[in-house]
Amino acid sequence: MTAAQIAGLISSGEASAVEVATAHLARIDAVDERVHAFLHVDREGALEAARKVDEQRSKGEALGPLAGVPVAVKDVIATKGVPTTAASKILEGWKPPYDATIVERLRGAGTVMLGKTNMDEFAMGSSTEYSAYGATNNPWDLGRIPGGSGGGSAASLAAYEAPLAIGTDTGGSIRQPGAVTGTVGAKPTYGGTSRYGLIAFSSSLDTPGPCARTVEDAALLHSVIAGHDVRDSTSIPQAVPDVVAAARLGATGDLTGVKLGIVKEFAGEGAEPGVMAAFRESVEALVKLGAEVVEVSCPHFEFALPAYYLIAPSEASSNLARFDGVRYGLRVGDDGNRSLEEVMSLTREAGFGPEVKRRIILGTYALSSGYYDAYYGQAQKVRTLITRDFTTAFEQVDVLISPTTPFVAFPFGSRTSDPYQMYLADLYTIPTNLYGGPAISVPCGLSEGLPVGFQVMAPTMADDRMYRVAAALESAVGTFTPPELSLESAA
């Protein structure tokens, strides 16, 4: 059942919000031991929120479009009184004294927060293997990765533990898990959703956004969390486009007059044949709906990955300096004999996992005197060139399309020994983060029995365009559900 259908049942009184929450909590009890999508389940909080919605309904008060619908929230987002760890040992047990803006908006809309989902530590990773609390398993095949860093959010949807989830996308962390779990993940325009209350990884790139099983559900969630926030200086003071209307328009299956751009430089680079086959079939399906396809050149996209892997760790090395064992979280080695500096070093050594340490050191290197111009400064110039590529492309077409990931979900451990091989998972998603525009991943087929994602990228603040195209594709190819046996047989 979709989130929109659940909301309809609740508003018509055919189901109570408490019944819906109870059913999802029961599903979590039944399968999460095997999926491990959640780091914390807020049972009491969820039932309390559901009871409030039922009370409102019984009093005849107007309910929002997602009132009573359960939602799972990535653990990098602050939730008042509910443990928030960013999947790191350094924040184990931390309960924020405040809500992130998007959480406030979720609560205000009457959604029911089920709990916090697993992720790569501090959102650094492409497989959720770097969670300090153990990996999440892909419901399609429990021996494979659910994508990263938002693997928990995507897996909770694919395993039917939650109908909606929130992720954050710094280099593809919403879209890539969506692609490999057969779910929908959207990165809104940077600044279109507030970062207030996010545990910062790379401040100029981090973007919270919706995860769902259908495009319409993603749009509904998008419209709840998006919009200007005075507490975030990068929040755009502009009205959010009507993404729900765009998704519904797309679902009618008419793309007449819509120009799709295929990026020449993405023509199969490093992609599995099955992924490219599913992509090509999807393009044909969109053409049948009336879309026109044009090849466009974005010559600097090939430099997006290296630029990202200099910019993001540089910002991370600065952002993660706050985890020093003083104001929150872990403190190690404070025996009265060691200095503050020693305690900080021991705390950070014990509290951070390998990928986080690697990126802190890489970022410190890229920002250091003597290397700054060659690495960080140059990466910021590449960002300009990539932005120009997008601008030129969008003068020719309405949206750009590509596969979301070069490969389907890979087995655990197959890419952890070579970090750069792991980074290639984000090859197609990273350019939009550097540019700031919105992008969505929608399931478009299967390869070797595993889901393939189709990416639609749009100009900044034209989030509605990508929803229209994504919904049209969904109407043509349908949605994809993991074989229930993949969960039941592993019991």
Added chain:
Amino acid sequence: MAAISREEVAHLARLSRLAVTEQELDRFAGQLDVILQSVARIGDVAAEDIPPTSHSVPLTNIYRDDVVQPSLTQEQALSGAPDSAEGRFRVPRILDEEE
């Protein structure tokens, strides 16, 4: 030639306040070398006249009226601290014994 040496990694770890182990030093030096060699090709892409982009949104200072508003209480602000005393964060000693 290696882009980064084991000694450089050790120095960067010290700057980053990370007490890395010997094993980690060996592993990180190798991995960072691969990463740096992979990203080095951006060096030739952008010419001098290309301005850098630090942010996709134009940044401006945002001020609010100077009005007292509710904020976290002292107790809330200290609630996640590993140690506190007399309403403040308690930290390990800052100065060495000889200082």
